[in-house]
Amino acid sequence: MTTDLGAQDLTALLDSARQDYSELAGRGLKLDLTRGKPAPDQLDLSNELLTLPGEGVLKAADGTDTRNYGGLNGLPELRAIFAELLQVPVAQLLASGNSSLELMHDAFVQALLSPLPGAQSRWVDQGPIKFLAPVPGYDRHFSICERFGIEMIPVPMTETGPDMEVVTRLVAADASIKGIWAIPKYSNPTGVTYSDDTVRQLAEMPTAAPDFRIFWDNAYSVHHLTDERVEVADVLALATAAGHADRVFVFGSTSKITFAGAGVGFFGASEANVKWWLGNLSKRSIGPDKVNHLRHAAFLGSAEGVLAHMDKHRALIAPKFQATLRILSEQLDGTGLGTWTEPKGGYFITLEVPEGTASDIVARAAEIGVALTPAGAAHPLGQDPKDSIIRIAPTFPTLENLEAAVLALTTCVKLVGYEQRLKQQ
Numbered sequence: 001m002t003t004d005l006g007a008q009d010l011t012a013l014l015d016s017a018r019q020d021y022s023e024l025a026g027r028g029l030k031l032d033l034t035r036g037k038p039a040p041d042q043l044d045l046s047n048e049l050l051t052l053p054g055e056g057v058l059k060a061a062d063g064t065d066t067r068n069y070g071g072l073n074g075l076p077e078l079r080a081i082f083a084e085l086l087q088v089p090v091a092q093l094l095a096s097g098n099s100s101l102e103l104m105h106d107a108f109v110q111a112l113l114s115p116l117p118g119a120q121s122r123w124v125d126q127g128p129i130k131f132l133a134p135v136p137g138y139d140r141h142f143s144i145c146e147r148f149g150i151e152m153i154p155v156p157m158t159e160t161g162p163d164m165e166v167v168t169r170l171v172a173a174d175a176s177i178k179g180i181w182a183i184p185k186y187s188n189p190t191g192v193t194y195s196d197d198t199v200r201q202l203a204e205m206p207t208a209a210p211d212f213r214i215f216w217d218n219a220y221s222v223h224h225l226t227d228e229r230v231e232v233a234d235v236l237a238l239a240t241a242a243g244h245a246d247r248v249f250v251f252g253s254t255s256k257i258t259f260a261g262a263g264v265g266f267f268g269a270s271e272a273n274v275k276w277w278l279g280n281l282s283k284r285s286i287g288p289d290k291v292n293h294l295r296h297a298a299f300l301g302s303a304e305g306v307l308a309h310m311d312k313h314r315a316l317i318a319p320k321f322q323a324t325l326r327i328l329s330e331q332l333d334g335t336g337l338g339t340w341t342e343p344k345g346g347y348f349i350t351l352e353v354p355e356g357t358a359s360d361i362v363a364r365a366a367e368i369g370v371a372l373t374p375a376g377a378a379h380p381l382g383q384d385p386k387d388s389i390i391r392i393a394p395t396f397p398t399l400e401n402l403e404a405a406v407l408a409l410t411t412c413v414k415l416v417g418y419e420q421r422l423k424q425q
């Protein structure tokens with residue numbers, strides 16, 4: 001381990017990192033590891049959508065003319081496919097516009113303005129309210145809370161989901177805590193999948209707030225990277241069995257299945273929640289894009305069809321994850337300068353670097369043309385108290401650019417890490 005090295009050896013390692021860095025600086029790199037976007041070849045997998053539902057195919061299975069207004073719940077045949085994958089009874093799953101994030105945003109707006117089932121009043125009339133934010137987590141979740149002035153309480157993520165000791169203690173004691181963000185499978189950015197026990201506790205735990213909601217963002221439910229199709233316990237069924245049917249809002253989308261910008265978002269919940277949702281939604285829309293629903297149903301066919309399609313994504317992106325992990329290992333193993341996740345699915349690898357170095361590493365990478373997600377992004381308000389988490393999104397760049405970018409990143413990790421260690425000596 002280089003942690004045991006003396007000043008002379010450290011200086012040699014730092015010199016070598018400096019040399020690599022200035023060589024990279026001279027190359028005029030322009031690389032981007034920031035956002036978890038599908039690459040163009042992944043989008044190509046769904047190009048058939050551009051000619052579906054096909055000339056003269058206008059009607060849903062029940063005879064609905066998909067071109068017209070109406071059908072607020074979304075097309076039944078598409079809902080049936082995703083009911084299975086998102087673990088929501090089809091009658092309680094709605095298909096909407098192209099984005100699940102906008103549904104999560106809507107959920108906050110509606111809960112602020114209209115009392116939820118089980119609530120005595122709307123959230124906006126309840127004084128300051130709070131949300132639990134497992135960290136590291138998804139920056140866009142946290143931005144929604146920030147936008148509406150909802151205080152976030154960070155909860156540490158563990159290998160099995162959020163630290164349930166902390167969660168259960170907090171929610172039992174404080175009625176102003178109205179909910180928790182949850183990415184149950186292949187979490188953004190840790191790749192963690194919630195254990196059955198975590199899901200059970202979330203479903204069953206006593207909460208001081210009668211209108212507590214789990215925002216169950218199952219964004220990566222079918223996004224496997226290995227032969228193992230990891231499963232998550234059925235939170236809605238467990239909560240319903242525990243007498244908390246209204247506790248769960250399920251979200252999902254086809255953004256990383258078909259087209260990220262032209263897919264379908266889903267919302268699922270208890271009957272009472274769905275009624276509440278549709279009542280509010282009916283003021284906002286006369287009906288979703290059912291032509292898009294129809295072409296998605298035709299293209300994907302069934303839940304099995306979705307999984308077969310996801311195998312094609314996996315063939316394209318698993319090598320990118322493997323390359324990233326290989327370079328991290330080649331460059332950082334034994335240095336004590338980083339540990340990283342090895343996800344079985346999803347879109348991200350989390351790199352943890354020594355405390356106080358992440359933002360410096362991201363800044364140094366930017367100076368040589370490698371864009372990384374801002375350090376701190378995985379924490380509420382963009383503030384990582386340890387300044388140690390870097391999120392790597394390997395899917396979008398070409399393999400060649402990805403390898404160059406990860407190598408450059410590891411050079412910055414060494415540069416900043418050895419500098420810090422020398423200073424501490």
Ligand code: PMP
Nearest residue numbers: 036099100101138188219253255
């Ligand atoms: N949730 C999570 C956890 C995500 O990682 C993302 C995309 N990065 C989204 C939601 C966005 O979903 P959509 O495209 O359906 O709005």
